Amino acid sequence: MTQPLVIFDLDGTLLDTASDLIGAVNRVMAEEGLPPIDPVTYRATVGKGGRAMVSAALGAAGVEAEVRLLDRLTERFIDQYIRHVAEHTRPFPGAMDALDRLTAADVRLAVCTNKREVLAIELFEKLEILERFVVICGGDTFPVRKPDPQHILGTIEAAGGDPATTIMVGDSAADIDAARAAGVKVVAVTFGYTDIHVSELGADVVIDHFDDLLPALAALSPALADKLDAKA
Structure with a gap:
């Protein structure tokens, strides 16, 4: 058998992994001069993947998640995340x-x-x-x-x-x-x-x-x- x-x-x-993933999103948002997302409110988005998290963060900031912008910020999110992948x-x-x-x-x-x-x-x-x-x-x-x-x-x-x-x-x-x-x-x-x-x-x-x-x-x-x- x-x-x-x-x-x-x-x-x-x-x-x-929520703290490190949301932290990576918020570092990208800060680089863009946009407000961070709340870790508690957006915890459920973690299971949907990085692209969905970035899209949700842009939406919360009132920014349209245009495809090229979303592509660019998602790659920056990945870069930020891998630098802090096991921080918390x-x-x-x-x-x-x-x-x-x-x-x-x-x-x-x-x-x-x-x-x-x-x-x-x-x-x-x-x-x-x-x-x-x-x-x-x-x-x-x-x-x-x-x-x-x-x-x-x-x-x-x-x-x-x-x-x-x-x-x-x-x-x-x-x-x-x-x-x-x-x-x-x-x-x-x-x-x-x-x-x-x-x-x-x-x-x-x-x-x-x-x-x-x-x-x-x-x-x-x-x-x-x-x-x-x-x-x-």
Whole structure:
């Protein structure tokens, strides 16, 4: 049987990246002589990607997000972000313990994120957790990205997994819709970046803390349950 695989989204699932992402947007806004966005009000935009964040910031400042302007400022946002990629970013509470326990149980771990692959790898390297994952697939790794199911299926293939023994963990409609379309079960976390509560998005299980992840995985997958029981 193929070794069980757990795939994680990054922003809003494994890592709380909001402060560094919004900080990068606000540095670009300052360079343009425009007002910053409020980190609390615009937290949900983090899950939509850098371009959407820049567009929202321009809209809040009353500036039309014309395509060439948006292209230019998005590239400057990326430049600012990579300089400060791990300044305030930290794993969500319990995340590292959950990864440790899954690794100890011989469960393979991967990441499927809409973040650019180079940014995801840089961030994991800065936080010294890159080696925990067999593969990191970003939003530009394949021709498509979530919610397209091929993003998840491509990640599974790259990790040497099987959709039948894979579970996706995410925080957004893109994660859940992609997993559903790929035929993969999905656990949703409530502490991520979405303006619609994940309980309304059709996940198999919803958890409020990483302490609840392993029981959720075991409930969804007999193969994972066996692995975790054997290690207990």
